[in-house]
Amino acid sequence: MNRLADDEAIRHEQLRQQLLMDALRRRDGQGVAGWLRPLARASVARGLVAYAANADEHAARALAARYPTVQALLGADTFAQVAARHWREAPPSCADLACWGERLPAALADDERLADLPYLAEVARLDDAVAQAAAAADADVPRPDTLLRLADTDAQQLVLRAAPGLALLEGGHPAGSIWRAHHEPAERDRTEAFAEARAALAEGRGETVVVWRQGWAVRVAGAMPEVACFIRRALLEARPLAEALEGAGETFDFVAWLAPAVRDGLVLRLDACRGGSAELSNRWSDRDDPT
Helix, strand or coil: CHHHHHHHHHHHHHHHHHHHHHHHHHHCHHHHHHHHCCHHHHHHHHHHHHHHHHHHHHHHHHHHHHHHHHHHHHCCCHHHHHHHHHHHCCCCCCHHHHHHHCCCHHHHCCHHHHHCCCCCCHHHHHHHHHHHHCCCHHHHCCCHHHCCCCCCCCHHEEEEEEEECCCEEEEEHHHHHHHHHHEEEEEEHHHHHHHHHHHHHCCCCCEEEEEECCCCCCEEEECHHHHHHHHHHHHHHCCHHHHHHHHHCCCCCCHHHHHHHCCCEEEEEEEEECCHHHHHHHHHHHHHHHC
């Protein structure tokens, strides 16, 4: 009997919270009036306005932490309006606002009011990838010594292991250039960085961007098509090295790519795997065969 009562109480509370969320989104307290004491009903409208304003402020702060470049592009006031609208259309599903906002890039892409900023959704996806990389679980200690397996192990029996938070974003706009202009350390003139981003936009240049975490720092770098293909197959899909090399094509220089990838923490180690094709392994080995 107690269990039935507990279940009923849970359903009752869930319904009450759902009605409250609906009332906040509509700014209309009629749906919750029946749940309030008579003296509270008179001030429900004022309470909802105050509660909604507080929620909008929290929404703007939460999304700004996750999408700082989008906020910089839109300006604080416009971004706050976007955040408040997104809170009403896609409210949080958990109490931790840091977990909220994954649907913002899609919402920006579909928002006709932002049609004059066609690159905004791609920048949002990059912001989100950076935030996810920063929050990713810590990886094992890098083991560059495992690369010695390349000398005596079939390439079809090896797989590269990636840094935490690895993401590969391919788009039709220069999201990487825009992001770097706002966030990279002042190793060069900031005006020059923004000029390059504007030039890339004017040219309609698409970019492929790789995101990963090196220690505590999140790295963002551009990638050529053949490099992106290899990263996708070798690191994101964890395919055997020989298969990843076959897919990347003859223009991809694995030897030239590997040392910087290890140095920058993109590749952590080389592991053994099972299965494979001797033919693919031989084709990979023949690349550096002078005969």
